[in-house]
Amino acid sequence: MTDAMTARRSPALGALFVLTGAFLFGFNGSMTKVVMQAGITPEQLTLFRVLGTAVIAGTVLAITDRAQLRLTWRDAGRFAALGIAGLAMVQWLYAVAIKHLPVGVALLFEYMAVVIVAIVARVVFKEKVHPRLWWAIGAVLVGLAIVAEVWDSTLSGVGVAAGLAAACAYAFYFISGERSVADRPPMAVAFWASAFATAFWLMFSQWWRIAPGTFAENVSFGGSLDAIHAPMWVPLVGMVALGAFAPFTLIFMSLRHISATASGILATSEVLFAFIVAWLWLGETLAPLPLVGAAVVLVGIVMAQTARERAVSPDSDDAFALAVPPEAP
Numbered sequence: 223m224t225d226a227m228t229a230r231r232s233p234a235l236g237a238l239f240v241l242t243g244a245f246l247f248g249f250n251g252s253m254t255k256v257v258m259q260a261g262i263t264p265e266q267l268t269l270f271r272v273l274g275t276a277v278i279a280g281t282v283l284a285i286t287d288r289a290q291l292r293l294t295w296r297d298a299g300r301f302a303a304l305g306i307a308g309l310a311m312v313q314w315l316y317a318v319a320i321k322h323l324p325v326g327v328a329l330l331f332e333y334m335a336v337v338i339v340a341i342v343a344r345v346v347f348k349e350k351v352h353p354r355l356w357w358a359i360g361a362v363l364v365g366l367a368i369v370a371e372v373w374d375s376t377l378s379g380v381g382v383a384a385g386l387a388a389a390c391a392y393a394f395y396f397i398s399g400e401r402s403v404a405d406r407p408p409m410a411v412a413f414w415a416s417a418f419a420t421a422f423w424l425m426f427s428q429w430w431r432i433a434p435g436t437f438a439e440n441v442s443f444g445g446s447l448d449a450i451h452a453p454m455w456v457p458l459v460g461m462v463a464l465g466a467f468a469p470f471t472l473i474f475m476s477l478r479h480i481s482a483t484a485s486g487i488l489a490t491s492e493v494l495f496a497f498i499v500a501w502l503w504l505g506e507t508l509a510p511l512p513l514v515g516a517a518v519v520l521v522g523i524v525m526a527q528t529a530r531e532r533a534v535s536p537d538s539d540d541a542f543a544l545a546v547p548p549e550a551p
Contacts, residue, residue, distance in 0.1 A: 233479055236478070237479075237480060237488055239472045240476040242472055243469035243471075243476070244469070244495055245495045246464050247469045248493070248494070248496035248499055251320055251329065251496045251499070253461045254317060254465070256442075257454070262458075265428065266427045266428070267317050268310065268427065271461065272416045272420045274463070274466060275413075283409055287407065290409070297414070304395065304415045305422070306418055307394055307395075310423060311387075312391040312392045312395055313419070314423075315332075315385075316328065316388045318381070319332065319381050319382075319385040319388055320381075322378035322380050323378060325496045325499075326508070327381075327385075328385050329492065331366065332389050333519070335396055336523050337362050337522070338389060341355075342393065354528075354529055357522075358529060361518050365520075366519055368518065369516055370382065399411060402415075438455070441457065444503075445503045446503055447503060487524050493523075
């Protein structure tokens with residue numbers, strides 16, 4: 223890293239980028255519920271999100287780096303796996319989870335991906351991990367048991383299953399994305415993963431069943447914003463632009479100023495923001511004991527986030543994948 227680049231680094235600015243991105247991701251969960259309550263299915267919602275991301279990322283590449291729009295057959299295979307088994311599935315399963323669970327609870331289950339990644343790194347890839355990983359796993363499991371109140375659970379079984387499946391898909395996306403950015407810029411990875419995810423959901427989302435006038439119909443923002451109405455396309459565009467591409471870009475921008483691990487730890491604040499926004503907007507609350515469980519889960523996630531001990535060059539901006547998934551849902 224040059225002296226000029228070092229001089230431009232601002233940890234405070236990097237932290238601000240991450241926290242802003244985490245807030246937008248957390249806010250997006252409540253916005254997603256509004257769109258689904260207006261009649262859009264989780265599958266169709268996922269199509270719009272990945273299509274929007276592909277269009278925005280593709281436009282950026284067309285302007286800045288057209289060479290990344292070329293693809294070999296080998297790259298096509300791995301990006302297809304990343305886009306379909308990873309991105310397409312994690313976004314769909316997350317949408318299903320928040321349809322049946324409070325937004326913050328769904329995110330807690332999905333963030334188990336961080337723990338899964340650390341375990342896979344240790345067991346499959348034989349990476350060194352800090353002993354605190356095992357304490358982190360224990361904290362996450364105990365915390366989730368408290369959140370779900372397994373002794374007298376009232377949580378939707380479908381929602382819990384979707385959240386856990388989303389964690390597995392997210393972990394795959396995390397690991398596959400980590401290797402993809404080794405030889406491709408993150409923006410190219412985002413574009414190709416989103417493009418294959420879009421192709422998948424174009425076939426299976428039944429988008430053709432959406433009534434032509436649906437996007438022009440006025441919908442209520444629900445909850446404390448019930449008096450606010452807007453055409454369906456307004457929250458939909460907001461969900462794609464502010465709930466996907468903008469926070470995704472902010473995470474990358476943060477890595478010019480802070481380490482990947484620090485960015486990853488700050489990014490877990492998404493869960494807290496999701497709880498707060500859902501409480502203020504949708505009136506979703508948790509009893510005191512589940513809130514304690516949520517705090518325990520967050521502690522475990524942060525511990526797991528720092529458990530991997532891979533050596534990374536501080537000059538590498540693409541090292542974000544060691545701590546931050548290429549795109550949070």
